[in-house]
Amino acid sequence: MDFQEKLLASHIAFEEEIDLTDPIHQVRIDSLKTFEVKGFPTRKDEAWKYTSLNTLIRKDYELFPKAEKSIDLQKVKKYFLYEIDTYKVVFIDGVYSPFLSNTTHDGLDVCLMSAALTKAKYKDLINTYFNKIANQEDSLTSLNTSYTREGAYVYIPKGTVAEKPIEIIHFSTGEEKSLWLQPRNLIVVDQNAQVQIIERHQSLKEHDVVTNSVTEIYAHQDALLDYYKIQNDLTSAALIDNTYISQDRNSNVKVHTFSLGGKLIRNNLNFHHKGEHCDSTLKGITILEDKQHVDHFTLVDHSQPNCESHQDYKGVYAGESKGIFNGKIFVDRLAQKTNAFQQNNNILLDDKATVNTKPQLEIFADDVKCSHGCTVGQLDNDTLFYLRSRGIPEKEAKALMTYAFANNVLESVEIPILKKRINLLIAKKLGVNLGLGL
Amino acid sequence: MITIENLHAQVEGKKILNGIDLDVKSGEVHAIMGPNGSGKSTLSSVIAGHHDYEVTEGTMLLEGEDLSEMSAEERAHKGIFLSFQYPVEIPGVSVTNFIKTAINANRKAHGLENMPANEMLKKIREKSALLEIDSRFLSRSLNEGFSGGEKKRNEIFQMAMLEPKLSILDETDSGLDIDALKIVANGVNKLRSKDNAIIVITHYQRLLEYIVPDFVHVLFDGKIVKSGTKDLALELEAKGYDWIKELV
Numbered sequence A: 001m002d003f004q005e006k007l008l009a010s011h012i013a014f015e016e017e018i019d020l021t022d023p024i025h026q027v028r029i030d031s032l033k034t035f036e037v038k039g040f041p042t043r044k045d046e047a048w049k050y051t052s053l054n055t056l057i058r059k060d061y062e063l064f065p066k067a068e069k070s071i072d073l074q075k076v077k078k079y080f081l082y083e084i085d086t087y088k089v090v091f092i093d094g095v096y097s098p099f100l101s102n103t104t105h106d107g108l109d110v111c112l113m114s115a116a117l118t119k120a121k122y123k124d125l126i127n128t129y130f131n132k133i134a135n136q137e138d139s140l141t142s143l144n145t146s147y148t149r150e151g152a153y154v155y156i157p158k159g160t161v162a163e164k165p166i167e168i169i170h171f172s173t174g175e176e177k178s179l180w181l182q183p184r185n186l187i188v189v190d191q192n193a194q195v196q197i198i199e200r201h202q203s204l205k206e207h208d209v210v211t212n213s214v215t216e217i218y219a220h221q222d223a224l225l226d227y228y229k230i231q232n233d234l235t236s237a238a239l240i241d242n243t244y245i246s247q248d249r250n251s252n253v254k255v256h257t258f259s260l261g262g263k264l265i266r267n268n269l270n271f272h273h274k275g276e277h278c279d280s281t282l283k284g285i286t287i288l289e290d291k292q293h294v295d296h297f298t299l300v301d302h303s304q305p306n307c308e309s310h311q312d313y314k315g316v317y318a319g320e321s322k323g324i325f326n327g328k329i330f331v332d333r334l335a336q337k338t339n340a341f342q343q344n345n346n347i348l349l350d351d352k353a354t355v356n357t358k359p360q361l362e363i364f365a366d367d368v369k370c371s372h373g374c375t376v377g378q379l380d381n382d383t384l385f386y387l388r389s390r391g392i393p394e395k396e397a398k399a400l401m402t403y404a405f406a407n408n409v410l411e412s413v414e415i416p417i418l419k420k421r422i423n424l425l426i427a428k429k430l431g432v433n434l435g436l437g438l
Numbered sequence B: 001m002i003t004i005e006n007l008h009a010q011v012e013g014k015k016i017l018n019g020i021d022l023d024v025k026s027g028e029v030h031a032i033m034g035p036n037g038s039g040k041s042t043l044s045s046v047i048a049g050h051h052d053y054e055v056t057e058g059t060m061l062l063e064g065e066d067l068s069e070m071s072a073e074e075r076a077h078k079g080i081f082l083s084f085q086y087p088v089e090i091p092g093v094s095v096t097n098f099i100k101t102a103i104n105a106n107r108k109a110h111g112l113e114n115m116p117a118n119e120m121l122k123k124i125r126e127k128s129a130l131l132e133i134d135s136r137f138l139s140r141s142l143n144e145g146f147s148g149g150e151k152k153r154n155e156i157f158q159m160a161m162l163e164p165k166l167s168i169l170d171e172t173d174s175g176l177d178i179d180a181l182k183i184v185a186n187g188v189n190k191l192r193s194k195d196n197a198i199i200v201i202t203h204y205q206r207l208l209e210y211i212v213p214d215f216v217h218v219l220f221d222g223k224i225v226k227s228g229t230k231d232l233a234l235e236l237e238a239k240g241y242d243w244i245k246e247l248v
Helices: A003-009 A011-016 A025-038 A073-079 A113-118 A120-129 A139-146 A381-389 A394-412 A416-430 B040-048 B072-078 B095-109 B117-130 B148-162 B178-191 B230-239 B242-247
Strands: A087-092 A109-112 A152-156 A166-172 A178-181 A184-189 A194-203 A208-219 A224-232 A237-247 A252-261 A264-273 A279-288 A293-302 A308-317 A322-331 A339-348 A354-363 A369-377 B002-011 B014-024 B029-033 B053-062 B080-083 B090-094 B166-170 B197-202 B215-220 B223-228
Touching: A003 A011, A003 A025, A011 A025, A025 A139, A073 A166, A073 A194, A087 A109, A109 A113, A113 A120, A113 A152, A113 A184, A120 A184, A139 A208, A139 A237, A152 A166, A152 A194, A166 A178, A166 A208, A184 A194, A184 A224, A194 A208, A194 A237, A208 A224, A208 A252, A224 A237, A224 A416, A237 A252, A252 A264, A252 A293, A252 A394, A252 A416, A264 A279, A279 A293, A279 A322, A279 A394, A279 A416, A293 A308, A308 A322, A308 A354, A308 A394, A322 A339, A322 A369, A339 A354, A339 A394, A354 A369, A381 A394, A381 B040, A381 B072, A381 B080, A394 A416, A394 B090, A394 B095, B002 B040, B014 B040, B014 B053, B014 B223, B029 B040, B029 B230, B040 B053, B040 B072, B040 B080, B040 B166, B040 B197, B072 B080, B072 B095, B080 B148, B090 B095, B095 B117, B095 B148, B117 B148, B148 B178, B166 B178, B215 B230, B215 B242, B223 B230, B223 B242, B230 B242
Parallel strands: A087 A166, A152 A184, A166 A194, A178 A208, A184 A208, A194 A224, A208 A237, A224 A252, A237 A264, A252 A279, A264 A293, A279 A308, A293 A322, A308 A339, A322 A354, A339 A369, B029 B197, B029 B215, B080 B166, B166 B197
Antiparallel strands: A109 A152, B002 B014, B002 B053, B215 B223
């Protein structure tokens, strides 16, 4: 039995463990059918031309890890923003860890998907939001939906400003030899509410772990959401991140994706505008080495007039690493006065590193401003000479130039301690000695 | 300080320097003048060790030490400094962080520890005051959005910080208004001493009114065709470069 068959066959056992009367039972069944018909995407699918899941799905994975495990806080402290107070929703091998978490129902909900799915008071909410903005035709999203059980649930009520950031962290321990995780997050930011969220997936030791995650985000009128994805996992870990964002009138959503480590990462990041004057920001820093592989697949669906989107992705590729950027901007004929900008700049540090970058603009309105640009290059020769002429050795000069190139994207990070952390991570990865005063 | 003999150099197969002889002693200021395309900027790049330029013949000795096999950074460690005609912009690295990195890279090359933070700060304050640079300027990204004058002031600020033995000022006066020119020249003059030397490369005589040279050389077609005192610069200013061409 191959892994796809296993996923189909194991669903009965999965459903037996959970409450069949919960509101999404039928959704799970329907989604499994979609996955059964579509199967895993292959390189024949245009959207998966450069990324093959073959080596991942040829293996076998545990779908039901052992119940609650514990890990020593001291060992994982560094993965949290421990310097500041935060809400935390933490999972260990897919299971909620109350010990590491810091949830709340006081004025806002920072809690669990499993609670939202099973408690009567959330029923209307689940009916309104669950699996509504997610692409129901997408096979991996459908697979996630069919196994939906756990994840983070966040609700920021009307007019509420979350006074501290929320960290959603998924640890995998390696106690199971190989593990397939499917977290499902739902985030609702109601009218005029504000929140900052940080999401991270982290293996604690080398083992095969694949995470097929789906996050649905609803930003209502005048809402403000800042979302940071930290992808700095071990080289045994793979991540397929499917994020769907619905924006109402005058909302502002920023997503920063820091792809600094992992075996294979696929980011499907989708923005849909449901009202006028939406502002969407998509920024990314990708720094890879060895045989790492990152595929950014973005969609900004401009279906309403007077909205803006800003995309800025920077990539630095060393060794035999591979990067893909596919940025689709769709402008509906109704979406007049759209401003859509997209930029993807890449530096290749070694001969065997590759980048495929593809802007995809489909514009059906006539009064719009759209621009896109992509570059793939090496470090500038004159700049290198300038640095060396000041006594900075070649290797250090190249590292400093690469650091400066990537670091520029950090300017829009609104959480100072996070900015500092990412800055240090980037410097460390590129071999820039911040002790020298940077 | 530096002795250059019969220097020939090319870039991308094109010969630019055709046998330069130049001897600059400690405490001296030499001006190199010449029309556009005569090889002035190439000479400065070659002395500083730009990896795109190939020396095909001749020698360069810095205090008796052969420069030919040294990389640009090694030459910097030995005390060569080039003030660029067109300083590059590096968004994402502040002026302060850049100069700290450069200072400590030079110290490391000499087996020294990083400069203590308070000493660094004191030095930055002192040298930026010399060039009338304010502290907001220091936290900006290196040369990004700087005016021509700010870029050149920043070059001389770096010179002041690094305290080189041999400074080459490549067209430092270009893009400067008279006020900025005076500030830059005043900064350079304060850095002059009996232990260092300066080569001023310029198209016009204007800068030499403020940084007065001991010797003036005229470069034409990759060779020094005439040398003299500061009066030669005045003569060039009055007559232009055409009469030099007739000398060749």
